[in-house]
Every structure is written in structure tokens, then in C-alpha cells.
Amino acid sequence: MASIKMKSVDAVVIGGGWAGAILAKELTEAGQSVVMLERGADRSTASDGAYPGSIDELQANFRHKIFQNLSKSSVTIRNSSDQTALPYRQMAAFLPGEGVGGAGLHWSGVHFRMPPDDLIMRTKVKEKYGEKFIPEGMNLQDYGVTYDDLEPFFDKAEKVFGTSGEAYTVNGQVVGKGNFFAPSRSDNFPLPALKDVYGANMFRKAAEEVGFHPYAMPAANASAQYTNPYGVQMGPCNFCGYCSGYACYMYSKASPNVNILPALRNDPKFELRAESHVLRVELDSTKTKATGVTYLDRKGNEVFQPAELVIVSAFQFHNVHLMLLSGIGKPYDPVANEGVVGRNFVYQNVTTTTAWFDKSVYTNQFIGTGGGGVAFDDFNSENFDHGPLGFIGGSPVWVNQAGIKGIAAAKIGGPPGTPHWGSAWKKAMVDTYQHSVRMDAHGTNMAYRDVYLDLDPTWKDAYGLPMLRMTFDWKDNDIRMNRYVVSQIAKVTKAMGATDVHLGQRQPGEHFDTRFYQTTHLAGGAVMGDDPKTSALNRYLQSWDVSNVFVIGANAFPQGTGYNPTGMVAALAYWSAHHIRTTYLKNPGPLVQL
Amino acid sequence: MRQRKRVTAAALFGGLGISLAGLSAIVPTAHAQVPAPAASAPGTTGLVAQGEYVARASDCVACHTAPGGTPFAGGLSFALPMGTIYAPNITPDAQTGIGKYTEAEFARAVREGVRRDGASLYPAMPFPSYARMTDADIHALYVYFMQGVKPVANTVKASTIPWPLSMRWPLIGWRMMFAPSVKDAQAKSARPFADPVLARGAYLVEGPGHCGACHTPRAITMQEVALTSADGTRFLAGGGAVDGWIPTSLRGENRTGLGRWSEDDLVEFLKVGRIRRGSAFGGMSDAVGHGTQHLTDEDLHAIARYLKALPPDDTTQTPWTYDATLATALHSGDVSARGARTYVDSCAACHRTDGQAYPTVFPPLAGNPVVMDKVPDSLIHIVLTGDILRATHDAPSAFVMPGFADRLSDEKVADVVSFIRKAWGNNAAPVTAQDVARVRKALPKAEGDAALPLN
Incomplete structure (x- = not known):
């Protein structure tokens, strides 16, 4: 039993990131009293983004100032079920955040809408290529929502985030030179696209030349000063490149801290409790209703916060962890292929290609915007014929120059094969840093029966709780997808006039290596859908089993997306909130009857 | 705090x-x-x-x-x-x-x-x-x-x-x-006014609002030299330093007063502390924060109309017009003007090389009355310590300008302040390193973290 019991509130929100901030804002607008519990510190531009101290690459990107404290809790990782997992003790492959703002504070700002076909992927693949096209062991699923369902919420999120971009079609009419493959929108972006940096512009021209369809990446880095629907303001991005891993000192990278919390903190119905680490969601004796949450406060007291509604909106794998620790939903069993919590755990399939140019070409890689750049989608989603290729999934390809800073540049050094120290390294760095362009194939990762999350039987965290175990490896389908798309990049680098190119391709049989940064875009594990046998959440992100628990985050994605997940997470948060406000609060209970 | x-x-x-x-x-x-x-x-x-x-x-x-x-x-x-x-x-x-x-x-x-x-x-x-x-x-x-x-x-x-x-x-x-x-x-x-709105404005400004307490110069015996608009043009003509900030003239001077501000500008400023012409800082940030933002639109219009009716005390000022000479030089990479290099390195990200900045987030320096004030202390002070544009009810975002006291020497601050006072049609006198040293020495102790805004 908790030693302190708080006064009951209408809703408790676990996690102070985008999903939590959106839900807290929506619920307070609906008149609900809301307590937000965030295990990390409170953060603001004034403290964590104070210029110039904040733009310290060593502290931010190498000592991971605003990221999770792995000495308290982490995950364990293994490649396959026959191995023993070991704890992830040092930040490397992925970087979970901590503190108010969460991943929404340390992110870069790439802000996409999900491709419509990705939301109905199983249906689409079956329709186009037949069910047999789906490899054995791949859990290909639909989301249970369509693009049309989500469009108003994509739009709302962009307006709240102050997203910069260029539309292709609005209400079916071609309005600009945006993404040819993007679905029609109900409105344009709230801000015009960021300017191309030089390398991205080279990439744009070359991609056009070889017949692809380049477009300006949608970025929640404001291209001008902006006031969002909550009345809060953003400054304009100055292309300094200190986005990912930093609180933006220009107030131009959208974050819960800058874009939502100023409108919440003064609301008497809202209370934010930082440094409050949630241990579990408490259920009543029927295990079908949550009674509140138990957390440790900053002094280490165990506190029970009763609530009518529990919003689980921490980072993807923390949400899954909390569900497993709390007994919400049936844990996934990969052997029996039953259960849903931990099922369809997915990652993202990102590799980087580098092109080098003549010394007369200055690419100014120190300049950058976290979310901006130029991309083409010719090999993403169902924009190309997978039939003859024999794989499922795809990758957008882009130059997303987020500002390569001093230490990162030194670590990159020169082309593969150059030493990492000494005069040869120095020469290679000097010769190449200013004259190279990096581009990513930012691909999908499908869900597989033997890739999943569960509670580790061996390792416990600092709170005595079993750690979350990841069982993950790259699969042939995804490696072949990557190799195909990256091979297409060669056409572009050639047209760019590169003197040397290193195509970043996955190797056949390659295993997941946790030691090198890949992406923090982890997803799935508690997915949404129409069938409680294959999804933990219904289409409104409500637990099938405990109807006053909603679980908001990338955990809801049934498979990995080629895009960055935040735009989809924000849209799902607004979508879920809308249905809580319009339906659930009037008549609490399951929003989907089976 | x-x-x-x-x-x-x-x-x-x-x-x-x-x-x-x-x-x-x-x-x-x-x-x-x-x-x-x-x-x-x-x-x-x-x-x-x-x-x-x-x-x-x-x-x-x-x-x-x-x-x-x-x-x-x-x-x-x-x-x-x-x-x-x-x-x-x-x-x-x-x-x-x-x-x-x-x-x-x-x-x-x-x-x-x-x-x-x-x-x-x-x-x-x-x-x-x-x-x-x-x-x-x-x-x-x-x-x-x-x-x-x-x-x-x-x-x-x-x-x-x-x-x-x-x-x-x-x-x-x-x-x-x-x-x-x-x-x-x-x-x-009870003196006669052209209309009741002006009378209400006079009452609020001269009475409860006590604007003159800061914005009117004081005699050596510390009384305000004028308590109402009927006492001459020194009323609200700009006061002595308060916490190291120089309250500007609230009269109709074109360059250093409110001559180019409209009634609507003033109403908006008193409501949210940030308009296309500038942002509140120093003591005014607080005056907006717990004072003027709470007043009704009618009262704010009354105050604004009354202030707009005050003729300039300094009648010698030529109207400010934008001059692109130095901005053009900066655009073309010419940083030879005194302070230009420091300006580009430390100020232009927010205030832009053209001095127009990004209102209402970051305030313009071109044509800003504070910048051209005869006494340069406010500008020196804010360069040294930075300051905070506080959130208001209708504008819930606060913005923090960083201080440069640890990074810029007295000479560099004097250079950049002189640049700002001269560029874009601003024509105020340059400042010396001694001016900066004097302001630096008198700076209030830094505020603690408790006063930092949370956005």
C-alpha cells in the first residue's frame, strides 16, 4: 500500500511529453481536473535552453543531459529468444528522453502525416499482391483508423506545432511543389517550408533530374515567428543546428514545453508533478477498471493518486512496460502466438549514405534544421510496385542536415578506411567535412512473431521491478527493402556529381547492433486495431481490457513507419482525446463494443 | 524575483x-x-x-x-x-x-x-x-x-x-x-478635457496608475517635476534610472517617445507587453504583468488616447525613417563598421541584420525608442544582463534574452551598443567603454532561477 494517498482527480496523465501534454490540454478544456506525473525534472527554454550554455555538444549529445537516466531504469536487449538479454547501460542505438517535454523536447522536429496506405497496410498488400505475399512470421496489420479519420487531427497538430512545409494538394487541388505522393490536406501548412540548405538543394536538383519527386520536409522548426491556436508563440529557426538533444534557445523547435504547457500551467484544473516516477496503474478487483496510479515522489515516498481516467502517455516502451507491470491486457506469448502486450514491437530501418564532392563545393554541414531538408517518397509506402521486388515496406530518402557539430564531425572523420586518429584523420576531416552530404534511407521495419517485448526474468531496475526485455533482430524482408532503396540513391549521388560515395546498406544476415546510434523511433508493443486478439488497444487507443485506461504513443503502431513518428503520435493523441471528450466522458466505458 | x-x-x-x-x-x-x-x-x-x-x-x-x-x-x-x-x-x-x-x-x-x-x-x-x-x-x-x-x-x-x-x-x-x-x-x-475618454485616461495615468513615478523626471529634492499634463511638458518626459533601467518618455517625441506608436499599439502593449514596435522589459514587464494587462479595453484605450495627446517635450527630433545602409553592408559581409561584427555574432540571430527582428517574439531594434534614448543605460543594461519578456494572460509565452556580461568586454559592449544606436536610421550618440563600466558596476544582483519562466 502506498504511504500517501492524494485527493482523487478526474484524470491522471503519465508522462510529460507530447502525448501527455495534448491529452492534459484537451481534458482540461473539457473541464476535467488533471494531474500530470513526469518522472524527470521540469524543463524550460529558460533553464535548459539558456544560450549560449545550452549549445554544449558534449553535454547534450554525448553526456545526454536531457535523456533517460539509465542507472535507474533501462531495458534489456537480445537478438533472439534463445539468448539471455543484457541491460542497455549506455546510450547508443536509441535515446529515450526524460523530464518535462520528454522526447518532444529532445527531438529534431521532423513532422509527418502517416501515408494513408500505411494505415491499411495489410488490406493494401493483400489487395495488390495477394495474401501469400506476406512472409511467414510477419504480423502485418491495419491500424483500424484511416487517413480520413485522422486528417483533422493531423491538421490540428500541425497548427499547434507551427509546422513549416509545402503542400502538394489541399482539398484535392494542387497548390504547390510539395510531396507528390502525399494525401490531400484540408489546409496548408501553418508556415512556409524552411529554406533548403545547400546540400539539400543539390539533392533536390539531382533527384528531380533522375525523375524522382523531391519535396521540402515538413518540419516543426518554425520558418517564421508564429502564434499557435493556444496563443503561445514560437521564434523563427535560425538554422543553428542545435535541435536534436537540445532545448531550442530560439523557441523555434516545437515542444510541449514551448507549444502547449504555457497554456496549461496557469490552468487551475491542471497540476504538473515533476520527478514523480510511476510504478504501476492500480486496478480494482475485477481487473477491468483502473483506480489510479502509484508513483514515487521526489523524496521517494510511495504515493497513490486516485483518478477516474488514466492516460498512459510515456515513451513507447515505458507504456508497454507499465501495462505489463500493471496487468493491463494479456502479455504476448510468442510461442503460443497469443496475447497482445509486447506483440508487434518494431523499430525503424535507417541507414546513412555519404557523398563526397570536389573541394570547390562547400556544403556547410554545420548549418542545419532538425526537421528540415529535402526528401523523395518514390520508394516509400505503396508509391511503387513491390510485386517484382518481393518485399513489404519502403523508405523515404532525404537530406535532413540537422547540423553536424564539432564532435560529431570529428567522429565521422573522413571516408571509410581513413584512420580515426592522427594526421591522416585530421587531413581527411579537413578535406571532407565541408565537402560532403549525408542522406538517409529512413525505412520501415515490419512486425514479426519472434520480435517482441516482455518482462525480463533476470534483471530488475532501481525500483526492484523487472526490466523490460527487447527481443529484436533485423529480418530478411527489411534488409532487402533497405538494399533496394539505397541502390536507388546511387542515381541521385551520381547526378549530384559526387566524387566518391559510400552507400549505407544493410548487409544480408546483419544483426541488430546496440552500440551505434540508429534512431529513437521505437514503436509498437501495445498496438491499436480492430481485433483484440491482435491489438492491445482499440481504434481510440483505449485498452480493450481496462476501459478507463488509454495508452497514447508510438506503441500503438502495428508496424514501423518510414516516417518519423511524432506527427502520427500527436494526431493519434488528438484523435483519442476527441473521442474521450465527445463520447467517453459522457458515458464512460468501452468505446468499441465487440 | x-x-x-x-x-x-x-x-x-x-x-x-x-x-x-x-x-x-x-x-x-x-x-x-x-x-x-x-x-x-x-x-x-x-x-x-x-x-x-x-x-x-x-x-x-x-x-x-x-x-x-x-x-x-x-x-x-x-x-x-x-x-x-x-x-x-x-x-x-x-x-x-x-x-x-x-x-x-x-x-x-x-x-x-x-x-x-x-x-x-x-x-x-x-x-x-x-x-x-x-x-x-x-x-x-x-x-x-x-x-x-x-x-x-x-x-x-x-x-x-x-x-x-x-x-x-x-x-x-x-x-x-x-x-x-x-x-x-x-x-x-476635474480640469476640462476634450472628451470623457481623455479625462478617464488622465485620471488613470496621473492618479492610480502613478506612471509619472517612473516616467517623470525628479528634482534634486526627489519630487516629480510635474504631476499632471497641465504642469508642462516635463510630465512623463522620461525618468531617472530604476533598477538600472531608464523609463522612457511617454510623450510624442518621434524617436525617443511614443510619437510613432498608435493608440492601438499602446493598448496592445499594455495588454500583452509585445507589439510590432517593441517589447516590455525591465520594470515595465512587471507593470504590464500585474497591472495594465488586467485593465479593461476601455481603460486601456483611455490611457492610450491620453498619452497620445501629450505633445513632445523634445521638439528637435527629426522623424525616424528606416535606413538600409548598414543592413546592406552586413548582408554583403561587410562588418567593418564599429560593433558590426559583434552584432552579427551575438545579436542578429534574433534581431536580424536588418534590425527588424521578429516581433512580437523578438523585438525590433530599428526605430525602437528605448534604443535611441539620450541615456543609453537601458540598452547597455539589457546587453549585459539580458531580460525576460513575461507571460501575460493573453500572451502566455515568456521570452528570455540571454545576458552577455560574461562574454563581452566593456569595449565590445560599447561597440555593439553604439552600432545598434546608429544603424537602420537610429541616430543616437555612441557610447563609451566607460559608460558600460559604470552600468556594469551598478548592476543589480542576478535573479535566482525561481524567477525564470517555464516555457
Whole structure:
């Protein structure tokens, strides 16, 4: 039993990131009293983004100032079920955040809408290529929502985030030179696209030349000063490149801290409790209703916060962890292929290609915007014929120059094969840093029966709780997808006039290596859908089993997306909130009857 | 939260040898919130709310609240050369506050500067302005303090001014010489105006708003040289330093006053502290924060229209027009002008090389009256310490400008301030490293993290 019991509130929100901030804002607008519990510190531009101290690459990107404290809790990782997992003790492959703002504070700002076909992927693949096209062991699923369902919420999120971009079609009419493959929108972006940096512009021209369809990446880095629907303001991005891993000192990278919390903190119905680490969601004796949450406060007291509604909106794998620790939903069993919590755990399939140019070409890689750049989608989603290729999934390809800073540049050094120290390294760095362009194939990762999350039987965290175990490896389908798309990049680098190119391709049989940064875009594990046998959440992100628990985050994605997940997470948060406000609060209970 | 008010000037009071230095420093700087009115007697709810509004318009909370303390419970310190005085507790606590005050005693304290025990208040209390307040407003204010504010037992520290300087009787002479009687003040407020809106504006500015306390120059004997617009063009022509900030002219000067601001500009500024022409900082940030943003649109228009009707005190100023010469030079990579390089490196990200910045997030420097003020201290001060544009109800985002005191030498600051004062059609005189050294030496102690905004 908790030693302190708080006064009951209408809703408790676990996690102070985008999903939590959106839900807290929506619920307070609906008149609900809301307590937000965030295990990390409170953060603001004034403290964590104070210029110039904040733009310290060593502290931010190498000592991971605003990221999770792995000495308290982490995950364990293994490649396959026959191995023993070991704890992830040092930040490397992925970087979970901590503190108010969460991943929404340390992110870069790439802000996409999900491709419509990705939301109905199983249906689409079956329709186009037949069910047999789906490899054995791949859990290909639909989301249970369509693009049309989500469009108003994509739009709302962009307006709240102050997203910069260029539309292709609005209400079916071609309005600009945006993404040819993007679905029609109900409105344009709230801000015009960021300017191309030089390398991205080279990439744009070359991609056009070889017949692809380049477009300006949608970025929640404001291209001008902006006031969002909550009345809060953003400054304009100055292309300094200190986005990912930093609180933006220009107030131009959208974050819960800058874009939502100023409108919440003064609301008497809202209370934010930082440094409050949630241990579990408490259920009543029927295990079908949550009674509140138990957390440790900053002094280490165990506190029970009763609530009518529990919003689980921490980072993807923390949400899954909390569900497993709390007994919400049936844990996934990969052997029996039953259960849903931990099922369809997915990652993202990102590799980087580098092109080098003549010394007369200055690419100014120190300049950058976290979310901006130029991309083409010719090999993403169902924009190309997978039939003859024999794989499922795809990758957008882009130059997303987020500002390569001093230490990162030194670590990159020169082309593969150059030493990492000494005069040869120095020469290679000097010769190449200013004259190279990096581009990513930012691909999908499908869900597989033997890739999943569960509670580790061996390792416990600092709170005595079993750690979350990841069982993950790259699969042939995804490696072949990557190799195909990256091979297409060669056409572009050639047209760019590169003197040397290193195509970043996955190797056949390659295993997941946790030691090198890949992406923090982890997803799935508690997915949404129409069938409680294959999804933990219904289409409104409500637990099938405990109807006053909603679980908001990338955990809801049934498979990995080629895009960055935040735009989809924000849209799902607004979508879920809308249905809580319009339906659930009037008549609490399951929003989907089976 | 600022720790205390700072002494900004020294002066002797007449032949009596009482120093009143620093008493001009009465601008509110505490960030206290006025609490919701407590339960009040039946029938007085409207009056309590009205009194709360008068308290907002008069900005009582600013001085009568200690940093982090309960609103109105007193304790804000005013450091004077001869000692420190503390703002009294004005909650209705009978022992430590004003609970025993009758309405007549309350009115006398507010409007005439006389305490319940008959002692004179230091003129840090702007009673020469409050003297104008109507009986109706004083009544509402009294009802609010007695019924709408919770009594708080808080004994404020005694003044540390040693005897014989601690004797208050010489202040009687000061009051007689410089503070108008209620009758005279109200008679002046009753002077004819072209329209009732102007009359209301005059009342708010000259009376409860006590704008002149900061924005009007003071004589060597520390009284404001003019208390109303009828007293000449020195009224609101720009005051002496308060916490190291120079209150600008609120009159019609084209370059250093409000000549180019429209009535709507002013209303918006007083409401949210940020407009296309500039943002509130220093003491004004707080004046907007717990004062003007709470006023009705009608009252804000009245204030704005009244201020717009004040002709310039300095009639020599040529109209400001934008001059692109230095911006063009910066665009083409020419940083040879004095301070240009520092400007590009440290200022242009937010304020742009063209000086137009990104209002209403980052304020423009081109044509900004503060930048062209004859006294450059505010500009030097903000470059050294940075400052905070506070959130308001209608503009919930705060913005922090970083300070450059640790990064730029006196010479570099002088260079960049001179550049800003000269570029884009600004034509103010350059500053010297000595100016910067003087301002740097007098800087208030840095505020703690508690005052940092949370966005």
C-alpha cells in the first residue's frame, strides 16, 4: 500500500511529453481536473535552453543531459529468444528522453502525416499482391483508423506545432511543389517550408533530374515567428543546428514545453508533478477498471493518486512496460502466438549514405534544421510496385542536415578506411567535412512473431521491478527493402556529381547492433486495431481490457513507419482525446463494443 | 524575483539633512499574483471586485509583496544609502497589517501619505499621485482590502535607518512642499478635457496608475517635476534610472517617445507587453504583468488616447525613417563598421541584420525608442544582463534574452551598443567603454532561477 494517498482527480496523465501534454490540454478544456506525473525534472527554454550554455555538444549529445537516466531504469536487449538479454547501460542505438517535454523536447522536429496506405497496410498488400505475399512470421496489420479519420487531427497538430512545409494538394487541388505522393490536406501548412540548405538543394536538383519527386520536409522548426491556436508563440529557426538533444534557445523547435504547457500551467484544473516516477496503474478487483496510479515522489515516498481516467502517455516502451507491470491486457506469448502486450514491437530501418564532392563545393554541414531538408517518397509506402521486388515496406530518402557539430564531425572523420586518429584523420576531416552530404534511407521495419517485448526474468531496475526485455533482430524482408532503396540513391549521388560515395546498406544476415546510434523511433508493443486478439488497444487507443485506461504513443503502431513518428503520435493523441471528450466522458466505458 | 529595490540616486532633502535618495525607485518589480477575493459580506461582492480592479490599476501588489511572499503581506525592501526600508503589510491583519484602519485613516494613508499613528510615509509610496483618487475608488479599495484580502500575520522588518535620520517628522515638510492636497489634486483632475475618454485616461495615468513615478523626471529634492499634463511638458518626459533601467518618455517625441506608436499599439502593449514596435522589459514587464494587462479595453484605450495627446517635450527630433545602409553592408559581409561584427555574432540571430527582428517574439531594434534614448543605460543594461519578456494572460509565452556580461568586454559592449544606436536610421550618440563600466558596476544582483519562466 502506498504511504500517501492524494485527493482523487478526474484524470491522471503519465508522462510529460507530447502525448501527455495534448491529452492534459484537451481534458482540461473539457473541464476535467488533471494531474500530470513526469518522472524527470521540469524543463524550460529558460533553464535548459539558456544560450549560449545550452549549445554544449558534449553535454547534450554525448553526456545526454536531457535523456533517460539509465542507472535507474533501462531495458534489456537480445537478438533472439534463445539468448539471455543484457541491460542497455549506455546510450547508443536509441535515446529515450526524460523530464518535462520528454522526447518532444529532445527531438529534431521532423513532422509527418502517416501515408494513408500505411494505415491499411495489410488490406493494401493483400489487395495488390495477394495474401501469400506476406512472409511467414510477419504480423502485418491495419491500424483500424484511416487517413480520413485522422486528417483533422493531423491538421490540428500541425497548427499547434507551427509546422513549416509545402503542400502538394489541399482539398484535392494542387497548390504547390510539395510531396507528390502525399494525401490531400484540408489546409496548408501553418508556415512556409524552411529554406533548403545547400546540400539539400543539390539533392533536390539531382533527384528531380533522375525523375524522382523531391519535396521540402515538413518540419516543426518554425520558418517564421508564429502564434499557435493556444496563443503561445514560437521564434523563427535560425538554422543553428542545435535541435536534436537540445532545448531550442530560439523557441523555434516545437515542444510541449514551448507549444502547449504555457497554456496549461496557469490552468487551475491542471497540476504538473515533476520527478514523480510511476510504478504501476492500480486496478480494482475485477481487473477491468483502473483506480489510479502509484508513483514515487521526489523524496521517494510511495504515493497513490486516485483518478477516474488514466492516460498512459510515456515513451513507447515505458507504456508497454507499465501495462505489463500493471496487468493491463494479456502479455504476448510468442510461442503460443497469443496475447497482445509486447506483440508487434518494431523499430525503424535507417541507414546513412555519404557523398563526397570536389573541394570547390562547400556544403556547410554545420548549418542545419532538425526537421528540415529535402526528401523523395518514390520508394516509400505503396508509391511503387513491390510485386517484382518481393518485399513489404519502403523508405523515404532525404537530406535532413540537422547540423553536424564539432564532435560529431570529428567522429565521422573522413571516408571509410581513413584512420580515426592522427594526421591522416585530421587531413581527411579537413578535406571532407565541408565537402560532403549525408542522406538517409529512413525505412520501415515490419512486425514479426519472434520480435517482441516482455518482462525480463533476470534483471530488475532501481525500483526492484523487472526490466523490460527487447527481443529484436533485423529480418530478411527489411534488409532487402533497405538494399533496394539505397541502390536507388546511387542515381541521385551520381547526378549530384559526387566524387566518391559510400552507400549505407544493410548487409544480408546483419544483426541488430546496440552500440551505434540508429534512431529513437521505437514503436509498437501495445498496438491499436480492430481485433483484440491482435491489438492491445482499440481504434481510440483505449485498452480493450481496462476501459478507463488509454495508452497514447508510438506503441500503438502495428508496424514501423518510414516516417518519423511524432506527427502520427500527436494526431493519434488528438484523435483519442476527441473521442474521450465527445463520447467517453459522457458515458464512460468501452468505446468499441465487440 | 528581484531581491530589493535599488538606490539609484542620492539627494538631500532641503536643509533638514534627510536623505531621500532612492525614493524614486517605486516601480513594482515583484511578480506576485493577486489572490482571488476571499468570501465577502453580502452585497459587497461587486464592490470587492471593483476594489480589486482599483488595486490592479494602482499596482499595490508590486511594492507590498516580498519576493516569493504572500501578496500584500509586505516586506519588499528598498535599499537607501542610509539604510533599508521595507514595504508594510497591507493585509487586514489587525496586529501586523492594516486591520485597524478606518476608511478615513486608510484614505489618508493612500492619498496623503500619513500613517494611522500620524507618522509620515516615505514618498516611496506614490501618494502625490494617489491624491487624485476619487472617494469612490478609495472606498472600493478599502472594501477590497478589508473583505477581499485574507489577513496575514507578518511583521515586516523594521527600517534600518539609524537615528536621527530615522525621524519621520521632516517628511511632513516634504509633503507640504511637494505633495498636493486631495482637494487640489482632485480639482486638477476635474480640469476640462476634450472628451470623457481623455479625462478617464488622465485620471488613470496621473492618479492610480502613478506612471509619472517612473516616467517623470525628479528634482534634486526627489519630487516629480510635474504631476499632471497641465504642469508642462516635463510630465512623463522620461525618468531617472530604476533598477538600472531608464523609463522612457511617454510623450510624442518621434524617436525617443511614443510619437510613432498608435493608440492601438499602446493598448496592445499594455495588454500583452509585445507589439510590432517593441517589447516590455525591465520594470515595465512587471507593470504590464500585474497591472495594465488586467485593465479593461476601455481603460486601456483611455490611457492610450491620453498619452497620445501629450505633445513632445523634445521638439528637435527629426522623424525616424528606416535606413538600409548598414543592413546592406552586413548582408554583403561587410562588418567593418564599429560593433558590426559583434552584432552579427551575438545579436542578429534574433534581431536580424536588418534590425527588424521578429516581433512580437523578438523585438525590433530599428526605430525602437528605448534604443535611441539620450541615456543609453537601458540598452547597455539589457546587453549585459539580458531580460525576460513575461507571460501575460493573453500572451502566455515568456521570452528570455540571454545576458552577455560574461562574454563581452566593456569595449565590445560599447561597440555593439553604439552600432545598434546608429544603424537602420537610429541616430543616437555612441557610447563609451566607460559608460558600460559604470552600468556594469551598478548592476543589480542576478535573479535566482525561481524567477525564470517555464516555457
